[in-house]
Structures are given as structure tokens and as C-alpha cells.
Amino acid sequence: MNIPAMPPLVKIRSERDQMSAIERRIADFILENAHLLRDYSSQQLASALGVSQSSVVKFSQKFGFRGYPDLKYSIGQALARNGGDAPAGAPPETDDAYVRLEEGLRRSKTAAEEETRLINPRERIEAIVGLVDGAGKVFVCGLGDDGLFAREFAMRLSLLGVLTVHHADPILMMANLSAARPGDVLLLFSEFGQLPQLCQLSRQFQACEGKVVSITRHTANPLRAHADATLVVSAHDPAPHVAQLLYRSSLQYLLDFLFVLLCQANPDRHRQLNINLERIQHLLDS
Template identity: 25%
Template sequence: MIDEDFLWRTILVLYRQKLIENLERFTPGERKIADFIIASPDLLKELSSQQMAETLGVSQSAIVKFAQKLGLRGFTKFKMALVEEWGQQISDHKQNSSHLHNDISSQDSLSVVAEKLLSEKLNAVRKTTDSLDMVQLKTVTNLIQSAARIHIAAIGSSALVGKDLAWKLIKIGFNIFSEYDSHVQLTIAQTLTKQDVLLAISFSGQRKEVLLAAEIAKNKGATVVAITSLQDSELRKLADYTLDTVSDEPRWRSSSISSRSAQFCVTDLLFMALLQINDNEGIKMIEQSRSHIKKLL
């Protein structure tokens, strides 16, 4: 014997698409019912056939006959099957609407994605700025200003932040190293002395490559400055000075967008502080660099 409930569910998997495809074939009264079902199937959870008839301005018998036309025995069975199929659609939608990054889902429009990214980045920059110890920032600025050499230890996206800072400081005359290869970073770290500074950039503060470079540099007498998150970490314990970065990173993410924004906030502040100290010579070197580059155009 065929399970009628199973048969109704099977028929209903196809029913909404059939309604959409056959709208032009329905009578005006049937089309009114079909339009309502396609647009608001969830509302049927609370409506009886009589209430639906009153809502649409049709007879109760018209709704019953429409359900029978779909191959279902009466409105009650029709509603039960519809609610079940709709619930499955909602469940499938939620599964398919996967998170791509924090609050951003695959269903968001590009304008919504843009707004969410802007909010995330601004939040990271604001929280980082509010949390910075400006006295320590000034101390670190002076240490970098007087250092014989500056070496940046970082990997992944933090290495991009380090390379950006290195490029900025090179333009105003600083002797700074920023290599992507962790083996090279360790090699440079072992050449540092007490006249040098190692900038260790790591949001987690737990990356082995960065920790080892910082440990080697400290053993050689160099000053270790960590640009890291507020969480307790091995890097915070090892560093002589820390500049804090704050972002909503514990949530699910596809890329280190907010932590990188927070890191750029700190490194850009460092650059501006050093440019203030070296304003005359620094601006002169930037203009000279710009002039040389124009010759390539």
C-alpha cells in the first residue's frame, strides 16, 4: 500500500515550480490562489481554508478545488504538505547560505558586503586606536629612530603588513629588513646586536617562526617589539615592548581582514611618528624617490 503522506511530499517537491510554470493556464481565481501560495507559503501555517478565502476574496470551495487540482485531497492535506516542503526549503536555504567571513554570507549583495566590511574594518581601527598605550608607542618610536638596524619578523598576512611598513621607512632613510622567507628571517635575527630592534608582527602571538626569530634576536641583545593582540601569548611574554592590535578575530573568518586592518593602524602610526621626527629629511627623500620614479614613466 502506498504511503499517502510520502506521496504528497513527493508531489510537493515539484509543485511550486509547476505553479510558476502554469500561471498563465489558471483561471483568474486559481491564479490569485497560486500567486498567494508562491509569494507567502509560510502564512498558510496560521490560515484555515475559510480564512484564506476571506483574505483572497474567493470562495472556500475554490480553495478546496484548487488543492484537489494539484492532486491533494483537500485543503488540510494541502496545507500540511506545503508547510513541510516550505520548512525543508528554509532549512536548505540556511545550509546553502554559508558564512564566507564573520557576518558576511554567500547570500549578501555586494553593497551589503561592502557595508559589513567597512563596519568590520572601522571597528578594528577604532578599538586599536583606543587601546594603544601612547607612551609606549612614543618609546618604541624613539627606539626605532635610534636603532642601527630594524628587522621585521612576520609570516602570512602579517608579513604583508611588515613589508608595507618596511617600504615606507626605507623611503625616509631607515635601515630596515623585511623578508617573507622565515628561514631568512631567522638568519637575519642572529646577526642583530643590542643596537638593533626586531619588530615581531603576529596577531595570535603564537607563530613558531616569529617566536623563534624574536627569541634569537633577544638572545643577541636586540630589543624586541611585538605588534600583537591583547590575548596572553608567548610573544607578549618574550617582547620588551608591545603595541596592541584589537579586532574581532575569534569569529569564523576566511581571511585576516580585521586583524590586518588593526595592524596597519599601528604600523601607519609608527611611520607617521617617525616621519614627524625626520620631517625635513624624510619629506626630501620622498620627493626624490617620486622624482626618480617619474623618470620610468
Template identity: 20%
Template sequence: MQTFFKRLLQHRDDLSTLEKQVLDFFVQNPERVLQVKLDELSKDLFVSTATISRTCQQIGFQGFQDFKYALGKNKEQEEENSITKPSSFFPAHKKRFIKDLELTLSYIDENKIEKVANEIHQSTHVELFGMGNSLPPCVDAAKKLMLAGKICNAREDWDELKSVASIMGSNDLAILVSNSGETKNMLQFADILKDRNVKTVAITGRHHNQLQEKVHLSLHTHITTAYFGELDMCSRFPLSLVLDFIILAYLKKVKDY
């Protein structure tokens, strides 16, 4: 459940002392959380049921039951997608990759792809924002667009990304690429870009995330959660796939012009 809890912990600095205590208990005792009712958990933590419910709302859920349901579904998915079982090691890899490919292709919206390609064509400068494992697809896409004659960058340094977001304008385009769509820094970039009236596009690996609510246009992929011990083995190729479709549509548009 590393990815699930990592996403939740990004909200920790925004919580009160009691709410931090509740969140820490969630992270450290997921099995207990799945087993108990709200009033029982309240007694375990020596906090009110209202504090627990408020904590769940602060980290993006409607309440405790909504959080508990998401936690259970995440646990089921993690067990289903386990790639450490010797008897199903390679079949599990193959099944995961095929699933990510097929579902991502099924999510492709040609109208949205054309809209993004058109925005690239009309923009003075294109900046791709990606962090961690989502950065390489951005670097690859930026190189392709540069070779096609479009001014485009994908930067690695967080401070540099923040500075770039702060100087972009209404004639520019920002493409924000994030598996979870919940990374705190990416959400901050999106807010800065919105304040500066920059056209924004999000490409994410999960549906119903905060990032998609902050941009003008959102595209989705499917990325299966997969860990080998503590190592994140989620493949980001679906993000590259969508970026390639966008670039191909852009190249066709340039040729038609």
C-alpha cells in the first residue's frame, strides 16, 4: 500500500496535531483500521469520532467509511497484482503490462488528443512538468517536440520547475504528467499556472484526482500498482503512449499547415 499511503502523507503538513495522530495510525495500522468501526477506532486513539471523520475529509475522502472502503480496495488490488509470487512471476508481469496497454488505449479520446495537439501548435512555448518516475516520459516527449521544431522543455530541478511556472503566460502551454495526480508539488505548480492564465493539460495514471480538477483538459491512462518489496515497479509507459499520440497528432497538424 506504499503508493496509497504516500499519497495520503502528502497532506500531513496541512493537518492539526490530533489529525496527524489519526493519519499516522492509519498508515501504521491498516489491518486494524479495516477491522474496526468508527466508535472503536475513536476509543483506540482517544480522539472523537468527529476528529477521525474530519481527518478523512482533509485527506480527500467523504468520511471514515469512504476511506475504509478505499483502503480495502487498495489492499485487494495490491494482493491481486503481487509480482513476488514465484509461481506467477512472469505471467503476472505480462498480465499487468497487457492490462495497462489495453485499458490505456481504450481511454484514448481522439478529440482530446487533437485539442492538445492544436494547443501545442498555437502555443509559443511548451513546458512538460513531471517528477520522479513520471519525468522520463516528459524528457522523451520534450526531445521529440524540440526536434520537430517546437520550443519545449522538461526540467528535473523542483526549484527550476517552480520558477518556470511563475514566468509562463497565456500564450504558453503546460503539460503536467503524474501517475497519481496527487503529488503535492505538481498541485502547487498547477495553482501557479492557473493564476498566470497558462493553458494546462494533465496526463494521469489514476482517475478522479486533484490535478485533473485544476487544469483545462485532462487525459487518463491506466497504471497498475506493482511493488517488488519496497521498490516501485509501476510502469510509466502508458504516460509515454499518450504523449506519443499527442506528438503524432501535432506532427500531422504541422504537415497539414
């Protein structure tokens, strides 16, 4: 049996946004009814969803399984290891609405952060750390809510002694690209990766022989497609406002880990961080 290293429900959820309409229908049923899947044959599942049996089989094979029975078995094993039949993000069974909301959000955040960790493999993260640490300058840009994360991360890079150019205005950033040199890095924050201004910035920066790192949702999008390296975030929930919270939480986790790795990768950076933090504290105390 060929079972992928990534837990099957995590893999399915993280890939959902890149699926076809039929695949999403199958995925949503499996994610919402994982604990009932043992009672369904491939034909019964296909009939319940109004799709062909071959679609169910192909869906299973897409995730590295020989067929639907292997997928069903793997999901059952994963649920058993997790200590029960409830999905990771399922709220506890209680009549107290406050407790349901609190525990449900906590579980959903934990699941989203774990999915985000799994879809950003170590080799990819370490390569991006190497790019940033070795860059002469790091340009950072994000618009709207993405701009808040871009600004904070640019500040953290500055504390490490990285020469950072940050703008929340793509026109000002475009003007600053005249200072870009080969080996410089551009970090572009864009949740959905669709903004044409950022895509244009990416092309112009690469024309200067710089490296572009995109930070987006784990979806097929033009910014991610043309970047030299990518960080991706998994955050799914039926309620849009909760999905947005999960995105912010998972993105913050990812950036925090990247920052910690940068601190450890270069002792000189770590020393500069301590010096800068001490200077800031003196300024606050004066």
C-alpha cells in the first residue's frame, strides 16, 4: 500500500483550492464526514455525490493511493491515531455555545498551522533562509492586510541587520527597484496572488536579476507561478471570517519560524539583533 507521508486529510484539505469542481465535491464530503467513510464503498460514495465511480478512484490515486479502499483505510488509521473519530477542527460536543466557539477556533487554528507546516517542506524553507541571509538588500511589499505582515517582517529583518527596503505602495516600490542588484531578494505578500501590480513588480525585479519570494495562499495563482521561491499558507473554513483568521494565524506562524531560522543561521545576525534590541530598550527607558 502506497501511503503518502502527509496525513491524508491534511493533504486533501491543503490541495482543495487547486482541485476541479468534481474533486472538490469529493474532497468536501470526505473532510466533513471522515468518521463515516468506513461505511461507504466507492460506488456508494459516487452515488451519494452524483459523480462517477471512476472519479472517486482517480481522486484516490491523485493522492498516492492505489484506489479508494487504500484511501479509506489510511483515513481510518489517521483518525484512530488522533484518538477518536472527530476531525481535527471539529468543535466539542457541548450545549455551551461559548465553549464550542472557543474550542472550535483553537482546534481550527492548530490544524491550519499544522497543514501550513506540512506543505512548506524543510528544503524549501532553508533555501529561502539562504536567499534572505545572503542578499545584499531585501525588498518587502504587501498591500492591504498583507501590508501589515510585510511591515512587521521588514522590521524584524532590519533588527537582524538586513538592509531592508519596505513599501506598502507599489509605485514607490517600483521606483526603488532602480537600486536592485543581482542577488537581492524581493518578498511579495499577497493572500490570493492575483494583484497585477505585484506581478509587475515581480517581473521587473527578476529583470534586475533579483530573486522573488512569494507569500500567498496554497492556491494556483500568477504571483506564485512566476516566483523563484514560494511560501504557502493553508487556511480553510466554511465561514469566510474564520478562514481569514486562520490565514492570519498560519501566516504569522510561518513568518515567526522563518525569523527564528534566520537568527540561528548566522551568528552575526543574532548578535546584531541583541545589539538593536538593547538600543531600542535604552531609547524606551530614556
